[in-house]
Amino acid sequence: MSNNFNLVAPLYDRLGDLVYGGDLQASQAEYLSELPEEGLVLFIGGGSGQTLRKLIRIKPKLRIYYLDASSRMMEISKKLIPTPEQERIEFKIGTENEIPPHYKFDGVITFYFLDLFREDKKEKIFEKIHQHLKSGGVWLHADFLPAKRLLAIIKEKLMFLFFKIFSHIEANRIHEDQKLFRDRNYSELKRKFYHKKQIYSAVYQKL
Numbered sequence: 389m390s391n392n393f394n395l396v397a398p399l400y401d402r403l404g405d406l407v408y409g410g411d412l413q414a415s416q417a418e419y420l421s422e423l424p425e426e427g428l429v430l431f432i433g434g435g436s437g438q439t440l441r442k443l444i445r446i447k448p449k450l451r452i453y454y455l456d457a458s459s460r461m462m463e464i465s466k467k468l469i470p471t472p473e474q475e476r477i478e479f480k481i482g483t484e485n486e487i488p489p490h491y492k493f494d495g496v497i498t499f500y501f502l503d504l505f506r507e508d509k510k511e512k513i514f515e516k517i518h519q520h521l522k523s524g525g526v527w528l529h530a531d532f533l534p535a536k537r538l539l540a541i542i543k544e545k546l547m548f549l550f551f552k553i554f555s556h557i558e559a560n561r562i563h564e565d566q567k568l569f570r571d572r573n574y575s576e577l578k579r580k581f582y583h584k585k586q587i588y589s590a591v592y593q594k595l
């Protein structure tokens with residue numbers, strides 16, 4: 389099965405911290421406050437729940453559709469969230485295909501998720517999420533940028549090799565995602581770079 393993070397789930401956060409020194413976590417936390425106070429947000433490919441835990445503290449009234457393909461990631465996430473808080477989170481194991489057709493979101497979160505897919509599939513997933521976001525809705529996105537310097541290029545290649553072997557990810561390299569937002573007329577409200585511009589975090593708004 390492609391994009392299967394079950395094997396690496398217990399190690400994923402520690403590995404990320406080891407390689408990116410906390411910047412993966414920081415980039416995800418950066419703009420959580422930009423989400424609406426209330427309503428329903430799609431958090432897709434959220435992983436082990438570290439950012440979900442921060443989100444529920446910052447936005448105590450927000451409802452969250454937490455969708456991840458890995459049953460192991462989901463298990464770890466649920467353990468992090470106190471039981472009373474779980475009432476406003478719908479945990480769902482699955483892919484973009486499990487977004488209920490009638491759900492319309494006030495916000496969307498894609499952190500280190502779209503980079504898993506080859507360009508044609510990424511485009512389809514992006515379009516699907518876009519259709520489920522209300523006009524005026526906010527889309528928080530964080531991801532890698534194509535490496536430019538030799539050390540960064542080597543790091544990118546090793547990272548893909550690791551996740552190809554252990555998680556069978558579909559993508560072979562990093563693509564710049566900005567065009568996906570530009571093509572659909574999103575307005576970029578904020579953007580911040582980390583780790584010598586190897587990663588970034590941004591806030592987009594659907595017009």
Ligand SMILES: C[S@@+](CC[C@H](N)C(=O)[O-])C[C@H]1O[C@@H](n2cnc3c(N)ncnc32)[C@H](O)[C@@H]1O
Nearest residue numbers: 391393433434435456457458461483484499500
């Ligand atoms: C690289 S991890 C990122 C996790 C988290 N966002 C973070 O940065 O710490 C990608 C996550 O996406 C999930 N995933 C992969 N394909 C998916 C899909 N089609 N739909 C939903 N989740 C998926 C994986 O199980 C994994 O938890």
